[in-house]
Amino acid sequence: MILLKLLLWIPTIIISINILVLFIECLSALWFKNKDNGDNQAVNTDYRLIIPAHNEASCLGKTLESLVTQVNQPEQILVIADNCTDATAVIAREYGVTVVERFNTEKRGKGYALAYGLQQLEANPPEVVLFFDADCLVGENTVKELTQKAIATGKPIQALYLMEKPEQPTPKDTISAFAFLVKNWVRPLGLTTLGLPCLLTGTGMAFPWGVINQVSLDHGNIVEDMQLGIDVALAGYPPLFLPTAKVIGILPQKEQISTQQRKRWEHGHLQTIITQVPTLIKGAMTQLSFPLLSLALELSVPPLSLLVMFWGLTLILTVGGGLLLGIWLPALVLILAGLLLFIAIITAWAKFAQKEIPLKSLILIPVYLLSKVTIYFNFLGKRESQWVKTQRD
Numbered sequence: 001m002i003l004l005k006l007l008l009w010i011p012t013i014i015i016s017i018n019i020l021v022l023f024i025e026c027l028s029a030l031w032f033k034n035k036d037n038g039d040n041q042a043v044n045t046d047y048r049l050i051i052p053a054h055n056e057a058s059c060l061g062k063t064l065e066s067l068v069t070q071v072n073q074p075e076q077i078l079v080i081a082d083n084c085t086d087a088t089a090v091i092a093r094e095y096g097v098t099v100v101e102r103f104n105t106e107k108r109g110k111g112y113a114l115a116y117g118l119q120q121l122e123a124n125p126p127e128v129v130l131f132f133d134a135d136c137l138v139g140e141n142t143v144k145e146l147t148q149k150a151i152a153t154g155k156p157i158q159a160l161y162l163m164e165k166p167e168q169p170t171p172k173d174t175i176s177a178f179a180f181l182v183k184n185w186v187r188p189l190g191l192t193t194l195g196l197p198c199l200l201t202g203t204g205m206a207f208p209w210g211v212i213n214q215v216s217l218d219h220g221n222i223v224e225d226m227q228l229g230i231d232v233a234l235a236g237y238p239p240l241f242l243p244t245a246k247v248i249g250i251l252p253q254k255e256q257i258s259t260q261q262r263k264r265w266e267h268g269h270l271q272t273i274i275t276q277v278p279t280l281i282k283g284a285m286t287q288l289s290f291p292l293l294s295l296a297l298e299l300s301v302p303p304l305s306l307l308v309m310f311w312g313l314t315l316i317l318t319v320g321g322g323l324l325l326g327i328w329l330p331a332l333v334l335i336l337a338g339l340l341l342f343i344a345i346i347t348a349w350a351k352f353a354q355k356e357i358p359l360k361s362l363i364l365i366p367v368y369l370l371s372k373v374t375i376y377f378n379f380l381g382k383r384e385s386q387w388v389k390t391q392r393d
Contacts, residue, residue, distance in 0.1 A: 011317065048130070059134060128209065157242050161204050162185060172367070308365070315335070
């Protein structure tokens, strides 16, 4: 009987904690108040931008156009043309930026390219280094705001990174953009309101040189940004969120490309949960650090679609336990958790997504969940473990 009770209670407690974390973050985001970041102050800081680019000829130009007007000299932008077989390096040089070509077929991936870029700066290191992907548009004053915040706090800074829907979005694209918004905007905003650090989300990141120099990027982790955020936090520099600095990416239009991208993101996220949540908890205990504990709780929340799936399956399990064993309390706890999950999702939509995503689109969430079942089953048998570049449309 004890074993059966544990079988009911363990998943109930885990899912309920995940949902409670999400609920607190979404509601806290409602009370965020923007503070003056000193935008009127001149930036005298020595900074450099690194853009890793692997066969990005089709999109690099637009990214550089959004950046060259934000720097004092184009040479402050360093493009690492990484194992390229197209015109990436040629296009980058047309904008007057610094270009270094890297060829190493054994070490493929964004982490290796970023590490190589940092090596190029070691002889004369800047005060701040910023990372941007080659396929995004950088909002006005983003470089300035990130640099100022990194200098003022001495910590890594993450910009708001959102995804635009394709020109002809499918219902799945709309729900995917909403899930991305919750993950990259609503939840970090809630953490910021609570005075807590956030995870890094991939592009639009600034680091004081003394911070980024303490961790290694020379690896092929498929979610290197998430791992980097954990590494700098464990080193004593938990990242902070700056929502006024904005970076925009675009969801792939083609279904196959979109699925490949989601598979890499979500398999990497799940693998990081398994391996790094215990590490963060251990670090929180040894360092007596509440920020590290909060990051462990934040990281432990699975992708929104998987969280909903886990909640539904666990509810079925506990209802079965109630019918067979007469133990109804776990089911009641999950029903309450489900209500909190519903409130969190509706709150996030009403405050942050109502203008872009019609309410009727949320009705299609079950269809979106079904479309991702294969991705999660593949995690059990055909797990994505190596970096694979997302192909362009």
